[in-house]
Amino acid sequence: MRRWLGLYAVAFFAFLHLPLLTLSVFSFNSSRFTVWEHFSLDWYRAIFHDPELIEGTWNSVIVAIAATLISTVVGTLCAYGLWKRGSRLLTGTLYLSLVTPEIVTGIALLALFQWMFRWLHWHLGLYTVILAHVAFSIAYVVIVISARLRTISPNLEEAAMDLGASEWGAFFYVILPALGPGIIAAALLALTVSFDDYVITSMVAGVDSQTLPMVIYAMARRGASPIINAISALITVFFGLLIVISERVRET
Amino acid sequence: MKLRSWFVLPTWIWMVGLFAAPFAIVFAYSFLTRGVYGGVEHPWTWENYQRLFDTLYLTILLRSFAMALVATLLCLFLAFPAALFISRSPKHKNLYLQLVMLPFWTSFLVRTYAWLFLLRDTGLVNTVLQKIGIIHSPLQLLYNDGAVLLGLVYGYLPFMVLPIYATLERLDPSLPEAAADLGARPWATLLRVIVPLSRPGIIAGAILVFIPCLGAYLTPDLLGGGRTVLVGNLVQTQFTTARDWPFGSAVSMLLMLLVTVLVWGILRRESEQLT
Numbered sequence: 001m002r003r004w005l006g007l008y009a010v011a012f013f014a015f016l017h018l019p020l021l022t023l024s025v026f027s028f029n030s031s032r033f034t035v036w037e038h039f040s041l042d043w044y045r046a047i048f049h050d051p052e053l054i055e056g057t058w059n060s061v062i063v064a065i066a067a068t069l070i071s072t073v074v075g076t077l078c079a080y081g082l083w084k085r086g087s088r089l090l091t092g093t094l095y096l097s098l099v100t101p102e103i104v105t106g107i108a109l110l111a112l113f114q115w116m117f118r119w120l121h122w123h124l125g126l127y128t129v130i131l132a133h134v135a136f137s138i139a140y141v142v143i144v145i146s147a148r149l150r151t152i153s154p155n156l157e158e159a160a161m162d163l164g165a166s167e168w169g170a171f172f173y174v175i176l177p178a179l180g181p182g183i184i185a186a187a188l189l190a191l192t193v194s195f196d197d198y199v200i201t202s203m204v205a206g207v208d209s210q211t212l213p214m215v216i217y218a219m220a221r222r223g224a225s226p227i228i229n230a231i232s233a234l235i236t237v238f239f240g241l242l243i244v245i246s247e248r249v250r251e252t
Numbered sequence: 253m254k255l256r257s258w259f260v261l262p263t264w265i266w267m268v269g270l271f272a273a274p275f276a277i278v279f280a281y282s283f284l285t286r287g288v289y290g291g292v293e294h295p296w297t298w299e300n301y302q303r304l305f306d307t308l309y310l311t312i313l314l315r316s317f318a319m320a321l322v323a324t325l326l327c328l329f330l331a332f333p334a335a336l337f338i339s340r341s342p343k344h345k346n347l348y349l350q351l352v353m354l355p356f357w358t359s360f361l362v363r364t365y366a367w368l369f370l371l372r373d374t375g376l377v378n379t380v381l382q383k384i385g386i387i388h389s390p391l392q393l394l395y396n397d398g399a400v401l402l403g404l405v406y407g408y409l410p411f412m413v414l415p416i417y418a419t420l421e422r423l424d425p426s427l428p429e430a431a432a433d434l435g436a437r438p439w440a441t442l443l444r445v446i447v448p449l450s451r452p453g454i455i456a457g458a459i460l461v462f463i464p465c466l467g468a469y470l471t472p473d474l475l476g477g478g479r480t481v482l483v484g485n486l487v488q489t490q491f492t493t494a495r496d497w498p499f500g501s502a503v504s505m506l507l508m509l510l511v512t513v514l515v516w517g518i519l520r521r522e523s524e525q526l527t
Contacts, residue, residue: 001438002340009337009348012330016355016409019366022376026369034369034376074262081259090260090267097271099511101467103484104504107491108274111501115277135270138263196359199469203491213361220361220474224369232362243357247350 020236027229043230053231056215059126063211064195067133071194072187074134075141080175082142083149094139105136106203113204124206132204133197137190144189148182181249188246192239275508282501290495300502309486309503316483319397320465323404324412327461328454330405331412335453336446338413339420349417356410364403364474371399371475395477403471408464412457419453420446455522463511483507 030040047053082091097105109132113124152175160170176183198213205211212231219228282300284292303309338348355363370376371393378390393399427449431441447454469484478485483503490500 001442005333005337005340008333012334012337013348013351015330015406016352019370019406020355020358020363023362023366023369026376033374034379074266077259078263081257081263084259087260090264093267093271094263096512097267099463099515101464101469101484101507101511103467103469103487104278104507105271105274107487107500107504108278109270110491111277111281111497112270112274131270135266138266142263192357192359196361198361213359216361216365217470217474220365220368224365224372224375228365229369232359232365235362236358239357239359240354243354 020232023229024233024236027226027233029226032226043226044234046227047231047234050227052210052215053212053227056210056212059129059209060195060212063126063129063133063201064191066130067137067194068187068191070130071134071137071141071190072183075138075186075190076145076179076183078138079142079145079149080171082146094142097136098139098143102136102197102199103203105132106200109135109200110203124204124209126206126209128204128206129201129209129211132200133194136197136200137193140189140193141186144186145179145182148179148185152178184246184249188242191242195239278501278504281498282505284498286496286498290497292497300499301506303499304502304506312481312486313483313506315481316466319401319404319482320462320468323401323408323465324458324462326401326405327409327412328458331409331416331457332447332450332454335413335416335420336442338417339423349414352410352413360407361470363407364471367399367403367406367475368394394475395479397476397480399475400472400480400482403475404465404468407471408461411460415456415460416450416453419450423449452522455518459515459518463515466511467507 026034026036027043028039028041029036030042031037078090109128113128117123156174156178157170160174161167165173196213197211198217201211202214202217205214212235216228216231219225281292283296283298285295285297285299287293304313334352338345338352341348372378373390373392373394375393377393378387381387382390423446428441428445431445432438436444467484468482469488472480472482472485473488476482487500487503487507490496490503494500
């Protein structure tokens, strides 16, 4: 059975990774079709000549950074608060936000914004996307930080306060540093879910605030194109590197 | 301890303002009438919920359930041996785990697009099959239930591997050994000792895969090409092209109810068995 298991594992990992690998390889193909002609960087050059892709990337970067910063701060504070005194209602709400189908979250947020705009005369834009992204990333951050907090002894904080630290001081100088790797992991998770989201974003983005996944999606619906292969390969490499680097940082 | 109440406050504001409030609105909309130009109008009505029992919509709901169930079972059968392999590998456990997680970190959209690229008429699969001479004209591999199922399984497979691996890792190694000592063959040990003992991981993985599959929108839209209408697409259509917000709201409420009852029910039953 051992040998079968090994063989199976090879097939399993091939299934998991070959699709993305072939996708990336063919982004260097000069032909539009899936027949290898010769090596070319044309499709990568094409990305920089596509104003929609450039704008989408910028929007995605702005949204992802803003949403990550806000949700990491808000979520970390919340996890700490829940660690001091649990609240089943809040934890339950956070979990509920996690299991809600994305499309339902999307239409609900759209309904809210439209309802508010009847009085406020604002319009959907990048800020509605950021608000929505924070709303669905907080739960991820709270879960990651809470897991980390469970490994920290409450005595640590009490010791700091016995030695004269204020409540704030104990939080800032004792708990926060101990949470460091957890915060990095949580921020990274928030960054990836925010940068990747299409379903919720497509419902709450304004006409002038298309994000990168929205641009890619619109292109993909028109059919496969080597430009999408190239941008997909770039996204994959970027996040792959980010994960590897963060693992290194966490180990040291 | 005043500090802690201030710390959870921002999350409360966000969850009430951008999670509870939107759902309150959707709940209210689901009892209203569709406006002439889209939007909602009075009077209050039950009609939207009655329409859910229309054969057309019941079929969509059942299809979504069936798709999610088949995808979950496929994930289970594919993930279990892989999790077993990782938990038994003497070294490199972390490397294998990271290999499972890596696709999860890269974009879900990109991973779905990868299959669009591979399965299209001029895609790699068709090109290779034609070059070998097995087929003469390209097969229609995309835009059917099979493609959607493949996309769902591929997308959510890591969610099944990790919890199963976690329970296998905690499993007391003396139990399979005892089974072997008592004369059980490897397969019998696997099926009658290891699989039943990894039940918590299987349940957790099944929830993590089934829930997003049930409400899936992106995969059926991209790989099903609009031909495979699942409940997620139904909701989206009502809010965009069909402009029937009240009915879309009713479908959303039903979907939320199903998901909540399902998760709550399973978790309750499982925790009862554990105690």
